[in-house]
Amino acid sequence: MKTIIAAYSGVLRGIACTLILMYILCTDCWAIAALYLAWLVFDWNTPKKGGRRSQWVRNWAIWRYFRDYFPIRLVKTHNLLTTRNYIFGYHPHGIMGLGAFCNFSTEATGVGQKFPGIRPYLATLAGNFRMPILRDYLMSGGICPVNRDSIDYILSKNGSGNAIIIVVGGAAESLNCTPGKNSVTLKNRKGFVKLALRHGADLVPVYSFGENEVYKQVIFEEGSWGRWVQKKFQKHIGFAPCIFHGRGLFSSNSWGLLPYSKPITTVVGEPITIPKIDNPSQKDVDFYHSIYVDSLIKLFDKYKSKFGLPETEVLEVN
Template identity: 35%
Template sequence: MLFVLDGSPDWSSSHPLARFYRNPKVHDFFRSLPLWSWSRLYFNAELVKTTDLDPSVNHLMCYHPHGIISMGLQTSLGMDACSFKSAFPGINRHVATLVASFKIPLFREWILLHGFVSCSSPTMKKVLSTPKASLVLVPGGANEALYSHPGTFKVHIKRRKGFCRVALQAGAALVPVVGFGENELYHTLDNGGGGMGGGLYKAQVWAMKRMSFSFPIMTHLLPRREKIVVVVGEPIGGPYDQKGRERKIIENPTQEEIDQLHKRYVEGLEKLWNDHKDEYGKGIKFENA
């Protein structure tokens, strides 16, 4: 009960164990384990930097697409296998993941040691309100995972604006990130169109709404050995919009303010894709659902 109730996933406790899980030195040690380098070698993963990130600014780095298990995110952003610390010195980041992930004994401890936190809005605001702390998030979530078919790049952010609200409330900048090759790792059963595919998708969505995660049906267990290239784009909003990088916090943003930031973010994400699709995109078309 002590391990379950210590408040570590949502940063809600000052208990010594919770403070241990929040220690950046602990995260650095586990993120640099050899097994993550093996993952990088397996996928020939690469991290591409397009601009510098100010370490004094809080960033909400949004990764697309979700894929089946977001291997590109784990290898390049969550861990140090692709030299994230060297590329973005001073950026103290945490990966936000499902609350359900912290209900599994031992696995819970494993991801906490790597700096993972709950993706609930209060936790995200708490982390992004901490000086020099940034977050990595997959806004498309479980629904996007259902469309992780090879030859596709379908993101689900057209109606997802909660991450923009959190960024405004915390005074954080949004950073679009594209994982080229993420959807190529697994072949999944087609759940599109009518007939059996449409019925399968409805069943998957029904289960997802009740359990907060989805069940993409894969045709093979191990991921294919495809190259993953993770491209980090330019920051949008937050202190980057202010003179002298002043932090502007909007505790109760209007729908218009949220919509404006969301529009700018989607445009930035599409630009990032278009700028690099010829080199890494394999002729795949960008889709926003």
């Protein structure tokens, strides 16, 4: 039961704390909530400046229950120099990016021991940091907004040894994730490469085998009304509403919102050395983007059979 509760504890705790804060404002203890909100105004830009991580929170025992539920595993293939900064491209998104969360915003799989001296920052929607309490909870895990201001600060004013993890496919990729399918949305996603060039941050391809297996999703065809609605949400709100299901609370044979306990293995590939170019041309971006795509495909092909896929499986790059 602990492992099942752990699977959603992060999201539920953030939402619960926000609701509690709203409730306190309506009680005799309203001054406590008012003081927090006043401090929030003063602290508003902290997420854009590297946040406020807590090793205590990252090492909570509940994250180990979360890890063991699937289980989730982190595989290191190469050393990372602490004198460099990095941008990890995480693939695929899956429904919720559970492997990305467990591996890089907690210490459950030993990222700190496997990559000593490297500070991982998992980038997520900036809108999450507008929610009181939840923002502080996210920052404590080393999570940062996926916007230019935040990434520029970490890569230019926070020293070296920083690794920003960007789920490159984003919401668009989540619309196509389904068990048995290995595809990434990457062909026209080049912004992360331009950021890497501007800061001279090395690119690191990361592939999570099993990320698409933990939920089942209703896939709407291109041109259908369902896909139209999803794309409108994605464009105006920043996320795409997926119709999906997992298992029930008491039985793996029933439908529910808990993820299936399928193994997720996240493989961190070889870093690609990137030069610092203040104003990279489109030719520069295209060149290093092609190198990155080739490196990701090679990483997938090298480890696919080791983690349960047939040799004939091909990574689909859209």
